[in-house]
Amino acid sequence: MFLEEIIGEVKLENIDFECKGVLNREDIVGWLKTIAGFANARGGDFYIGVENKTNKLIGFDRLEADNERNYFNNQVNEHLIPRPQMNISFLKYEFRSKERFIIKIHIEESIIKPIILKYQGIPSIYMRRDGFTNGATYEEIIDMSIKSNPTQYDVLVSNQKYDFNDFKKLRFFYALHNDGKELSEKALKSMGFYNEDNYLMNGAALFSDNYNGEKTMVQCSVFSGFNKGSERIITVNRFNGNIIDVIDYTMTFIKQRMNHSIIKNMNSHENIDSYPERALFEGIINAIAHRDYYLDGTQIQIDMFKDRLEISSPGGFYKGERIEKTYNLSGIISKRRNELISNVLVACNVMEAAGTGFDKIIEDYKNASISHKPYICSSSDHFTLVLPDLTYAEGVEDSGFSYVTFAPALNGTNLDEKVLSVCYAHAHKASDIAKKVGVSDSTYFRKNVLENLVKNNYLIKSKISRAVFYKTNSDLVVLD
DSSP states (O other), rough: BTHHHHHOOOHHHHHHEESHHHHHHSSSHHHHHHHHHHHTTTTTEEEEETTTTTTTBBBBBBBHHHHHHHHHHHHHHHEESSSSOOEEEEEEEETTTTEEEEEEEEEEESSOOOEEEEEETEEEEEEEETEEEEEEEHHHEEEEEEOOHHHHOOOOOOEEEEEEGGGHHHHHHHHHHHTOOOHHHHHHHHTOOOOTTSSHHHHHHTTTTTTTOGOEEEEEEEEESTTTSSSSSEEEEEOOOHHHHHHHHHHHHHHHSEEEEEEOSSSEEEEEEOOOHHHHHHHHHHHTOOOOTTTTTTOOOEEEEEEEEEEESSSSOOTTTOOOOOOOOGGGGOSSSOOHHHHHHTTSSSSSSSSSSSSHEEEEEEETTGGOOOEEESSOOOEEEEETTTTOOOOOOOOOOOOEEOOTTTTOOOTTHHHHHHHHHSSSEEHHHHHHHHHOOHHHHHIIHHHHHHHSSSSEEEEEEEEEEEEEEEETTEOO
């Protein structure tokens, strides 16, 4: 049998149609890039269980079809950012008196572009053209970015009906921070909590008592030392629930695990917590308010180290500049990504009506030493607030290295990460690199480390006069 027999039309592989007999587990990128390419172009239909080129039906039994669908969903959630809009359905047919199924996936043209395929830490952007999927050109990426002006996620209409009784936790939270005042239905309506047909907005649904989806996922981790790469992980907890529960859970997790010290002065004793409670609360509220809720498969990351707490939220600052590292928190300008969620938090008196709320954090750390000052950094896909541990006398350890992500190099060494970090922003000579990573400028270092990274395309080698410089290839290595 052939596909045409069950869908009633002749299909040839073109810009909006492709088939796979089965999803290749050994070449995930090979088919994921097609899904991303469809979403970045004008959408398309992707059939699984249909032989490529011939459209011959291979199909699955009921259990196999369900497993294949689940595998597809898991890989899309893990590797495509944001998840494209799509509809998955099963098409049933009979072969030799037995039921068989093929899977049809209809991918919509994404309202947010570009859709990024991230595999082994390396991001790529693909475009569908004339029956083939290839890397997007620079001009196509610019064009996608210019045309992509999506409506904020939280003000889109959900499929959930409004019921005032579904928001007991929000109402309690509101009263707690407003001297017992009650949150009224009129106030919710004035904020645009639901539409004229009584359907909740997406952002409102995240406050519902019964919300348990992954849009609000938070992962809290405790490390024994100063970084993720080389230290033992003590605890990793994941939690998702409504926004109020996420705030409470995250605050409790940190407060139960942070240090408390008593500082003796001339005539008094002062209790010191690792992180001032107000600064901690502001950091968590900010991460929730400015999170990019379009990014499926991501989570707010809470990482506790020996010397600091890092609060990372998916999505860079909305319409703000990328910031490598700054202590000038009050100088950060960022527009609101989630107007409805922010308005609810402002009404609850836990967020500033204007600005980022970082001024309170600065105030709580005003008497801290330079090594105990909070700072922030952001990239295209996340921003991170760092709160130094006030009970750790030495302050934040600064290794001088940025954290980078890359697939391990063939014949790689334990110096690869430091070298790629040193050379990420600026090109350096071999002798300078050796000095920065703390080794001698030996033949071994040049041949087995630098030249091996050049061979694997992680370092770009160039010559200026007689001097040789090395620069990290940012297409294969990304900042973590």
